Amino acid sequence: MKKGDNTIFCLKDYMLCKKERVEKALERFLPGEDTYPPAIHKAMRYSIFAGGKRLRPILAIAAAEAVGGHEEWVMPAACALEFIHTYSLIHDDLPAMDNADYRRAKPTSHLVFGEAMAVLAGDALLTEAFKLMASSLFTEAAKERAVLQVIKEVAEAVGSRGLIGGQVVDLESESKLVDEETLFYIHSHKTGKLFCASVRAGALLAGADERQLACLTRYAENFGLAFQIRDDILDIEGNSKKMGKSVGNDARLKKATYPCLLGLERARKVGKEAGERAAEQIRELGENARPLQELALFIIKRDF
């Protein structure tokens, strides 16, 4: 067996193992379907358990481990990040926004539960996320300060100057020609900020020092760009069955994408360089940071 194959196999194992533990924790942290009033809890669970790569929780856990922390320290915050990601998808899919019928090969929340319940399920997941973050209590005062810092950074990342800001500019840009600067704003805010907050959350809760935080932040910025470019490319040439979602949505909604701005080949090159640059940033963290490094190199080649 070649060394390369072996490396890919290891990352897959790591991802599968972490994904399974995140799923179990999500199950534990979410109110049961029968919790009163059941309608809202059914809707929350439907979207959380509709699939997904659990990339944000895994990034948080891998970042914690990269600086010597443990999975269990960050699991509540990691699951909170998945709650927030899911809330943003439910609201993005609403008729007033992208008006999407399918998400992860399943009918979207508002088609199953109605529009009112979809709005409320998103609201509830966002709220529950902050409750979960605040519940990751530690006995040491230093850790409590880190939890507050994480809540602040995550809220900043997904607020009106973060993820929501990106969604606003994205909506305003539909059917318009946008320049590279605007496109970069949209993606770095809609997708990049939460990736960045995920990596930093894991690192902060594991007690990372300033130097470690700085290189992990650069990692996450490049990771976000690489991820988004690959996402755009897959929307053009991906296999909808393998991805569990329809392709060609960007063209249908006349969304700005990297391939349509840079051309497919150049977009591919920029994405590859961003992934490699991400991996490069955390070389100094040594062997503990290997999962993060390989994840960045995998993300530019993924086909789902």
Place this chain on the structure above:
Amino acid sequence: MKKGDNTIFCLKDYMLCKKERVEKALERFLPGEDTYPPAIHKAMRYSIFAGGKRLRPILAIAAAEAVGGHEEWVMPAACALEFIHTYSLIHDDLPAMDNADYRRAKPTSHLVFGEAMAVLAGDALLTEAFKLMASSLFTEAAKERAVLQVIKEVAEAVGSRGLIGGQVVDLESESKLVDEETLFYIHSHKTGKLFCASVRAGALLAGADERQLACLTRYAENFGLAFQIRDDILDIEGNSKKMGKSVGNDARLKKATYPCLLGLERARKVGKEAGERAAEQIRELGENARPLQELALFIIKRDF
């Protein structure tokens, strides 16, 4: 001048003074209208500055003062509570929910900014609220623990088992006959939980002990009931001009209310008793708790 008149005059002064300081803090804590992207910040500010009694921030401040705390300790959390209240109104008014055209005598957010922006403005205010709470940093470790406790309690109060749960049951109950238990669930969750969290937030940040917290919690529960019953009565016999909103909405939407369940006279009596019981609960806190006491007695007589 009679003592009674003098008492009412003092409460009015207190409320006006606190309201003014809350308005100034809201102005300070919200991103400016020109902050990029301006569309979302205009929408957030429109709803926050559309008026309102600022009752939740005032309750938080008054509760802090009732146990010897200072206004400035709780101002960020107090404003966060107003952000959350406003987010809940924006989403409640959406076409898929109550489909309201006016709120505080002004067109609702979705009529002015469109439905997508109204959903996002609500999302952003909720997110900003948690950022603001987490930003109320203190140097003492004990206070940081209190901030985390406040975030947890507020999120619990407005989550799927709190305010959102109340809204779900309210939506499910439209055009249906509901019993007293369901009606109490709706109101204690839609309105009561956030009042309770406001009072407790102020007290927790001011370092209240268990005994003080317990009587303030009972105060807030009774305050919430008194407030809601008066709200229901005003929707029947209130002056829409004075209240800054249309009356008769509950009847139009066939909403369950206390007067329709208990009859107007009995509802009035139950509301009055709840307000008096609220005031009674905090007698032992002495002179510092006088604003809270008078507020509970005022709330059952208010005509706006």
